[in-house]
Amino acid sequence: GGVGKTTLAQHVYNDPRMEEANFGIKAWVCASNDFDVLTVSKKILEAITKSKDDSGDLEMVHGRLKEKLSGKIFLLVLDDVWNERREKWEVVQTPLIYGAQGSKILVTTRSKKVSSMMQSNKVHHLKQLQEDHSWQVFAKHALQDDNTQANFELKEIGIKIVKKCKGLPLAL
Structure with missing residues (x-):
């Protein structure tokens, strides 16, 4: 899920x-x-x-x-x-x-x-996000737009978090 x-x-x-x-x-x-x-x-x-x-x-x-x-x-x-x-x-x-x-x-x-x-007419398979897209989603919600220094420090941690979330949007 x-x-x-x-x-x-x-x-x-x-x-x-x-x-x-x-x-x-x-x-x-x-x-x-x-x-x-x-x-x-x-x-x-x-x-x-x-x-x-x-x-x-x-x-x-x-x-x-x-x-x-x-x-x-x-x-x-x-x-x-x-x-x-x-x-x-x-x-x-x-x-x-x-x-x-x-x-x-x-x-x-x-x-x-x-x-x-269920003999579905149309089936849509949702896939996990690619790592770069996962990062965009994470950064949009987690990083402060106006604080460049804080963002730089958090980016390293954020990248690790994104990897652990394995492309699941709800985990981000």
């Missing part, structure tokens, strides 16, 4: 141009390690309705999701998906297919298997 998948997804989700896409519904769900079908389905429903759902019945949750999404264009972000079992994803996806054409599901994951299993 730490390459910036969630941060990039947040920028997309909050981009003003998303308003032009006419998503009637926008929802963000953190799927994380425990990909329980009922739990994830409830999280999606709760993100859409902005209210808690105490139902323990998957069929009922899926029925509500189908009702809320039918004929509507939606953007759903599933953040940090680890589940690599296709059958679980297919069950979660069942009510999502009722959304209108133009609906999008954006998934962040560390696993190439997840993007393949």
